[in-house]
């Protein structure tokens with residue numbers, strides 16, 4: 001026991017880059033003042049929201065998580081060979097570092113670098129992972145990966161591979177997704193790579209069901225953003241005055257999640273008010289879906305290429321290994 005405890009402490013390192021969260025209020029306010037009111041989906045994920053998302057991943061209608069897990073599990077050898085044993089495996093927005101566990105034993109990275117903006121959560125997740133994988137070097141970095149990667153300069157040299165599962169990239173507007181991939185390319189260097197999970201374009205029925213589950217968990221997840229706004233903005237949004245609306249926009253190939261105002265209302269917010277007409281919406285999330293072709297085009301716009309792709313037999317989800325073009 002003693003031995004494991006001491007090994008744990010020198011294998012798990014923690015670094016706090018103190019991500020700057022101070023622009024939150026201005027950012028949210030700006031989104032509430034545009035014609036189509038919007039709020040960034042990152043506000044879904046407080047503790048309750050993260051629990052709800054966890055429930056979503058287990059819903060019968062929500063296929064992405066279990067399908068991605070199956071793809072990673074079934075292709076673990078090939079994927080690990082692509083990434084390269086002994087690589088530095090970097091995960092922006094690592095959360096509870098759930099999916100990396102599928103790969104670790106086979107991949108045998110030289111180190112794992114989880115990055116997250118929540119310091120406490122990151123630290124406990126890294127310690128937990130470290131106790132399960134006592135051989136693994138973990139450099140946990142509390143940082144906003146949109147604010148640069150310079151801290152990576154202090155990490156051991158070697159091939160860098162960025163792990164970005166879960167179709168999180170789908171939350172970004174395509175132009176911002178391309179910008180994100182450009183930053184990934186810069187960070188991974190000449191011979192590095194990226195392993196990215198992407199939800200696929202498919203029948204509207206299937207997609208609409210995944211974001212309108214029969215148990216109403218997604219609706220609760222969506223409405224939870226109002227609680228966050230109330231906290232952060234000192235606002236008085238009432239959950240009963242809005243309802244969940246999600247649909248697949250086939251033209252834009254994205255799920256749109258909205259909160260629809262059930263009446264004309266004036267909501268106190270940040271010392272002022274925000275006006276809603278009856279039926280007016282707050283756009284809370286876009287979740288873009290890609291075909292292998294449309295994702296290849298996005299990747300190419302960022303100076304990268306698809307080196308290898310994996311999908312399940314029903315083509316519900318895809319995992320791509322990217323390299324410099």
Ligand code: AVJ
Pocket residue numbers: 056064166167168170171211218285286287
């Ligand atoms: C975590 C962004 C991949 O878009 O499917 C699930 C979030 N929203 N149900 C997704 C989400 C509603 C999820 N991502």
